[in-house]
Amino acid sequence: MAFAAKILGTGSAFPQRRLTNDELAHQIAAGGVETNDRWIRERTGIRERRITDTGNSAETNSSLGTQAARNALAMAKKSAADIDQIIYATCTPDTIIPSTACWLQQKLGADRAWAMDINAACSGFVYGVVTGEQFIKSGHARTVLVVGAEVLSQFVNWTDRTSCILFGDGAGAAVLERVSDDSPGRILSSHLLSNGSLNGLFLIPAGGSKLEVTPERFHQNLHKIQMNGREIFKVAVRTLVECATRVLEQNQMTVADLDWFVPHQANIRIIEAVADRLNYPMDRVLVNVDRFGNTSAATIPTVLDGALRDGRIEPGQTVLFDAFGAGLTAGSVLLRW
Ligand SMILES: CC(C)(COP(=O)(O)OP(=O)(O)OC[C@H]1O[C@@H](n2cnc3c(N)ncnc32)[C@H](O)[C@@H]1OP(=O)(O)O)[C@@H](O)C(=O)NCCC(=O)NCCS
Incomplete structure (x- = not known):
């Protein structure tokens, strides 16, 4: 019998601390950087984000991931x-070695599982779902836990007002389960792409094996995010439209067949531009960027989880995930709930 994969349950977890735009503006003004709530809301749609307390062991990347995973397992029974x-x-692991997947495995007590990290930046959850689906389809796995979780606040340059306003911390998770390939609820298809020649658009130059963090590089903030926002904006809109269109075409569908569009939550203006080019209504687009900012690999699973828990997504509906991120990486998944 041929297999397919279905998402059985989802979960989320966020740090307690809310950082509003006003607080952020106040905080970075102390370092001589100017911004304000109005500029941030108008240019990004973000009102606030969550920031981890580094002194709280319940708010590490793997702790947030574990909480999100527990919530997803409970929904999946x-x-x-x-x-x-x-x-x-x-892309913000607890430690480089061991993997954050292994830290989570220990916390969760998932003793039978084998565990690995993947780094596809903001496309990570979509890449994870597609990878898990392949192991299920090949018969190597029946139940796969996919987590997308980030603590970007540790890698943000808080003196760069063009990037520090965008990001937040959080975790989302999904339990994928083997079903038969004619099951009504299942992943229908996916489309992944990468373009390594765009690696300079969004980068943390130091801290890997290529460039050690020396005191001088530390003072230059080379261990923090560097970003070309305007260029990313254009590439993101183009790439998200391309990925959404490709996965719909693979299934002889159009946007008229879609019940919900779940784009990566980077900036509400990117999301609106994509919806506009796809000719898709904004009231069928799931959004949480206003409350959480860009949580990278966590955006799609957390916004999805919110819509499942408040009953917006219902069985039988058609849903499209659409992500892009540093690399450049991008990908889409079309599924029937
Ligand atoms: C970063 C981003 C919000 C900037 O918005 P924008 O509309 O492109 O703004 P611009 O870069 O054109 O800057 C406009 C002006 O606002 C200023 N500005 C930038 N950040 C500011 C801030 N936080 N507060 C106030 N002013 C700011 C700029 O210096 C510029 O001033 P100038 O006209 O005097 O030169 C937007 O480009 C973006 O979201 N890009 C995508 C980034 C992204 O998604 N990254 C993650 C990838 S997964």
Whole structure:
């Protein structure tokens, strides 16, 4: 029998601390950087974001991921012992070694699973879902936990007003389960792409094996995010439209067949521009960027989780995930709930 994968449950977790635009403006003004609530809201749609307390062990990347995973397992009516595989999408791991997937495995007690991280930046959750789906389709796994979680606040340059306003911390998770390939609820298809020649648009230059963080590089903030916002904006709109169109075409569908569009939450203006080019109504687009900012690999699973828990997404509906991120990486997943 041929297999397909279905999302059985989702979960989210966020740090307690809310950082509003006014607080952020006040905080960075102390370092001589000017911004304000109105500029941030008008240019990004963000009102506030969550920031981890680095002194609180419940707010590490893997702790937030574990909480999101527990919530997803509860919705899926599964236990940690059911998990065959853990895929942890993050570009802000607890530690470089071991993987954050292994930290989570220990916290969750998912002793039967094998665990690995993937880094596809903001596209990480979509890449994780597609990877997990392949292991399910090939018969190697029955139950896969996919987590997208980030603590970007540790990598933001708080003296760069063009980027520090955008990001927040959080975690989302999904439990994928094997179903037959004619199951009404299942992943229908996906489309992934990368373009490494755009690697300079969004980059943390130091801290990897290529460039050690020396005191001088530390003072130059080379271990923090560097971003070309205007260029990313244009590439993001183009790429999101391309990925959405491709995955719909693969299924002989159009946007008229879609019940919900779940784009990466980077900036409300990017989301609106994509919806406009696709000729898709904004009231069928799921959004949480206003409350959480850009949480990178966590945006799609957290916005999805919110819409499942408040009943907006219903069984039988058609949903499209659409992500882009540093790399450049991008991808879309079309599924029937
Ligand atoms: C970063 C971003 C919000 C900037 O918005 P924008 O409309 O492109 O703004 P611009 O860069 O054209 O800047 C306009 C002006 O506002 C200023 N400005 C930039 N950030 C500011 C801030 N936080 N507060 C006040 N003014 C700011 C700029 O210095 C510029 O001033 P100038 O006209 O005197 O030169 C937007 O480009 C963006 O979201 N890009 C995508 C980034 C992204 O998604 N990254 C993650 C990828 S997963």
